[in-house]
Amino acid sequence: MNSQDIEHLRSAITVAAQAREHGNHPFGAVLVGPDQRVLLQAENTVITGRDITGHAETNLVRMAGQAHAQEELALCTLYSSTEPCAMCAGAIHWSGIGRVVYALSEIDLYEMVGPSPEHLYLPCREVFAHTKRAVEISGPATGLEKEARAVHEGFWKAAS
Numbered sequence: 001m002n003s004q005d006i007e008h009l010r011s012a013i014t015v016a017a018q019a020r021e022h023g024n025h026p027f028g029a030v031l032v033g034p035d036q037r038v039l040l041q042a043e044n045t046v047i048t049g050r051d052i053t054g055h056a057e058t059n060l061v062r063m064a065g066q067a068h069a070q071e072e073l074a075l076c077t078l079y080s081s082t083e084p085c086a087m088c089a090g091a092i093h094w095s096g097i098g099r100v101v102y103a104l105s106e107i108d109l110y111e112m113v114g115p116s117p118e119h120l121y122l123p124c125r126e127v128f129a130h131t132k133r134a135v136e137i138s139g140p141a142t143g144l145e146k147e148a149r150a151v152h153e154g155f156w157k158a159a160s
Helices: 003-021 056-067 086-095 106-113 124-128 145-150 155-159
Strands: 028-032 038-043 077-082 099-104 136-138
Touching (some): 003 028, 003 056, 003 077, 056 086, 086 124, 099 145, 106 145, 124 136
Parallel strands (some): 077 099
Antiparallel strands (some): 028 077
16 A cells, blocks of 8 residues: 555545535545546445445445446546445446455454444455456555544444
8 A cells, every 4th residue: 555545545534424424324435547536436325315225335336337437447446434345345346446445444343333233244355356357455554543443433332
């Protein structure tokens, strides 16, 4: 991970904070082109959109697929405030996005949330390991743990 990756992850964390401010789960995603220009950003809309598939990454993939050809997406990086879940990893796979970078691991998130029947323990690396399409994965981001966790602090206890 380089300094540009850290900068884009911080943007994804900011989008996650906005999702929380808007009454949603605190997750955010940013799509960046090969020239390091931000192309799209999306926040989680599960609660306000009344859509259980309204995860930040899935929302971003929907927008990306409408705006960019799969050949373009193969050169893009999706930055996520938290490791993409299995559903989001599947959407990323089908979009053809070539790289995923995340700040907080799924394990660290579940540790914060506490036990729940909602948890699906399936790291994105395992999902991407079952495809012939190359998806580069980087994360969790060493040095950003505190920032990545901060957006979640107090949310999950209040939400339950």
